[in-house]
Amino acid sequence: MKTKVNEISIKYQGNFKMKQAPKITSSNSAVELLFESWDKDRIGLQECFKVMLLNNSNKVKGIFEVSSGGITGTLVDVRILFAVILKSLTTSIILAHNHPSGNLKPSEADKQLTNKIKNAGEFLDIKLLDHLIIIPDGDYFSFADEGIL
Numbered sequence: 159m160k161t162k163v164n165e166i167s168i169k170y171q172g173n174f175k176m177k178q179a180p181k182i183t184s185s186n187s188a189v190e191l192l193f194e195s196w197d198k199d200r201i202g203l204q205e206c207f208k209v210m211l212l213n214n215s216n217k218v219k220g221i222f223e224v225s226s227g228g229i230t231g232t233l234v235d236v237r238i239l240f241a242v243i244l245k246s247l248t249t250s251i252i253l254a255h256n257h258p259s260g261n262l263k264p265s266e267a268d269k270q271l272t273n274k275i276k277n278a279g280e281f282l283d284i285k286l287l288d289h290l291i292i293i294p295d296g297d298y299f300s301f302a303d304e305g306i307l
Contacts, residue, residue: 176213176217176219179213179217179218179219180217180218181215181216181217181218182210182212182216182217182218182252182287183216185288185290185298185300185302185303188210188252188254188288188290189254189290189292189296189298189300191210191218191221192208192210192221192252192254192290192292193292193296193298195221196256196292200226201256201258201292201293201294202258202260202294203229203258204226204227204228204229204232204258205226205227205228205229205230205231205232205255205256205257205258206223206225206226206227206232206255206256207223207224207225207226207227207232207234207253207254207255208221208222208223208224208253208254208255209221209222209224209239209242209243209251209252209253209254210251210252210253210254211242211243211246211248211251212248212249212250212251212252212287213248213249213250214249214250216250216287219246219248220246222242224238224239224242225238229258229259230259231267232255234271236271236274236275236278239275240278240282240284243279243282243284244282248284249283249284249285250284250285250286250287251279251284251285251286251287252286252287252288252289252290253272253275253286253288253289253290254289254290254291254292255268255290255291255292256291256292256293256294257291257292257293258293258294259293260293260294260295261293262291262293262297262298262299263299264289264291264299264301264306268289268291269306272286272289272301272307275289276307286307287302288300288301288302288303288307289301289302289307
């Protein structure tokens with residue numbers, strides 16, 4: 159009897175030329191792009207976690223919503239996060255999530271998750287440039303700017 163297994167196919171498809179992609183030069187330029195893409199009907203209600211995928215020139219390949227959760231948190235499966243990062247052949251990332259409460263202070267869980275992702279990224283030669291906390295009015299906290307990345 160012949161053993162059968164599924165064939166795995168991986169595909170990444172962009173719909174624009176990279177020369178047209180926005181370039182991230184600071185935490186502020188990243189927040190502007192992320193805030194623009196955030197669902198304004200949900201940003202004050204439900205916590206969401208996103209990853210901005212960048213190439214070697216810090217041009218944005220895309221933004222992917224990793225998870226959405228409740229009022230005070232969302233569960234991030236790091237395996238799914240890195241599946242997206244690896245599938246898109248991304249070299250650096252910016253993490254972002256919102257705090258519906260308007261509190262910009264990162265929780266201990268935020269810090270632990272950031273370190274976990276940073277360590278996994280280092281192992282895979284994927285650089286974590288920043289982790290941004292965004293609140294409904296558009297203000298933000300940057301782990302990199304505050305020197306805790």
